[in-house]
Amino acid sequence: VQLQAxxxxxxxxxxxxRLSCQVSGRTLNMYGMGWFRQAPGKEREFVATISGNGGSxxxxxxxxxxxxxxxxxxxxxxxxxxNSLKPEDTATYYCARAAVRSIATNRxxxxxxxxxxxxxxxS
Numbered sequence: 465v466q467l468q469a470x471x472x473x474x475x476x477x478x479x480x481x482r483l484s485c486q487v488s489g490r491t492l493n494m495y496g497m498g499w500f501r502q503a504p505g506k507e508r509e510f511v512a513t514i515s516g517n518g519g520s521x522x523x524x525x526x527x528x529x530x531x532x533x534x535x536x537x538x539x540x541x542x543x544x545x546x547n548s549l550k551p552e553d554t555a556t557y558y559c560a561r562a563a564v565r566s567i568a569t570n571r572x573x574x575x576x577x578x579x580x581x582x583x584x585x586x587s
Contacts, residue, residue: 465489465576469559472581475549479585483544485559485578493517493537496562498574499544501555501583508558508571512544516565527553549585556580 471483483499498513512523512533521533532545542559560574568574 465561467559467561467576467578469557469578469581472557472583474584474586477549477551477585477587479549480545480547481549481583483546483557483559483581483583485542485544487540487542487559487561489540492535492540492561494565496564496566496568496573497533497535497542498560498562498568499533499542499557500560500571501553501557502580503555506555510569510571511557513562513567513569514542515567520567522567522569546583549583551585551587554583554585556582 466488468486493516499511500508502508514521514533530548535542558580559578561576562568563575
């Protein structure tokens with residue numbers, strides 16, 4: 465299984481970015497997906513997760529109301545729409561495929577990880 469994240473970049477505070485994650489394989493609907501982020505000197509933290517059929521989502525408090533996770537199982541892709549970006553959102557963002565079909569917030573529930581895409585928000 466391979467995950468390829470893209471869409472990162474440099475944006476001013478208040479701006480928007482849309483991250484995408486392309487996942488290899490044809491059974492993506494069987495697995496929950498998630499986005500995590502890691503800032504320099506900090507641990508990787510949970511951002512958002514979506515269940516296998518897309519019916520359930522869950523967000524970290526820090527991004528709730530600003531970020532939206534979605535998926536297109538037919539295209540084996542997962543997206544993270546990030547709005548009202550803040551400098552504290554600056555990090556490398558990773559997409560990951562869970563070992564379960566449900567939503568998952570714990571890193572230990574994720575079996576496969578992408579390489580990360582850098583998001584930098586200037587003040």
